[in-house]
Amino acid sequence: MPEADEAALAEARAPAPGRLAALWALAVAALAGHNAEEWRFGMGGWISAHPWLPGSSLHADPTQLALALAIVTTAVFLIAAVAVVSRPAWSPEVLGCLSYALMCNGAGHLVLSAASWSLMPGVVTGVLVLLPVGLLTVRSLPPVRWTAPTVATTVIAAVGMVAGSLALADVLALVV
Numbered sequence: 771m772p773e774a775d776e777a778a779l780a781e782a783r784a785p786a787p788g789r790l791a792a793l794w795a796l797a798v799a800a801l802a803g804h805n806a807e808e809w810r811f812g813m814g815g816w817i818s819a820h821p822w823l824p825g826s827s828l829h830a831d832p833t834q835l836a837l838a839l840a841i842v843t844t845a846v847f848l849i850a851a852v853a854v855v856s857r858p859a860w861s862p863e864v865l866g867c868l869s870y871a872l873m874c875n876g877a878g879h880l881v882l883s884a885a886s887w888s889l890m891p892g893v894v895t896g897v898l899v900l901l902p903v904g905l906l907t908v909r910s911l912p913p914v915r916w917t918a919p920t921v922a923t924t925v926i927a928a929v930g931m932v933a934g935s936l937a938l939a940d941v942l943a944l945v946v
Contacts, residue, residue, distance in 0.1 A: 837939035876900030
């Protein structure tokens with residue numbers, strides 16, 4: 771299919787601005803609730819108790835983990851606010867990529883809970899909130915164009931946001 775036809779199809783399938791704003795709000799609320807569950811039920815301690823997990827030393831301090839979760843939630847909220855207020859052309863595709871990341875996060879909690887034979891903090895909201903919200907969102911949006919740059923950008927953004935929030939939380943913990 772020619773690129774112009776793909777763009778027209780995506781435009782035709784794009785949700786109305788009010789619906790797009792509601793999907794952004796739903797995604798931010800899902801992430802905030804999920805991050806609250808991770809913090810409330812001791813994600814750092816759970817990861818530290820499973821030393822076979824990569825990066826277990828990064829999650830040892832509950833204060834740093836709480837800061838990192840707050841930073842990620844705030845960053846996604848700010849992206850959503852810009853997307854809703856300014857209605858840029860990138861909004862549906864970025865929300866689609868975020869939704870896939872949320873579904874991967876929820877699925878990851880399920881896999882790690884099964885692999886460890888214990889409930890990982892975040893598995894409940896991961897399965898009951900992130901997976902359904904992510905699925906609803908991607909089904910409501912035009913399909914993401916999964917090109918090599920889109921995949922690379924999504925992975926780099928997701929990893930960068932997590933690693934960056936942990937690093938920033940580490941620095942803030944030294945200052946505070």
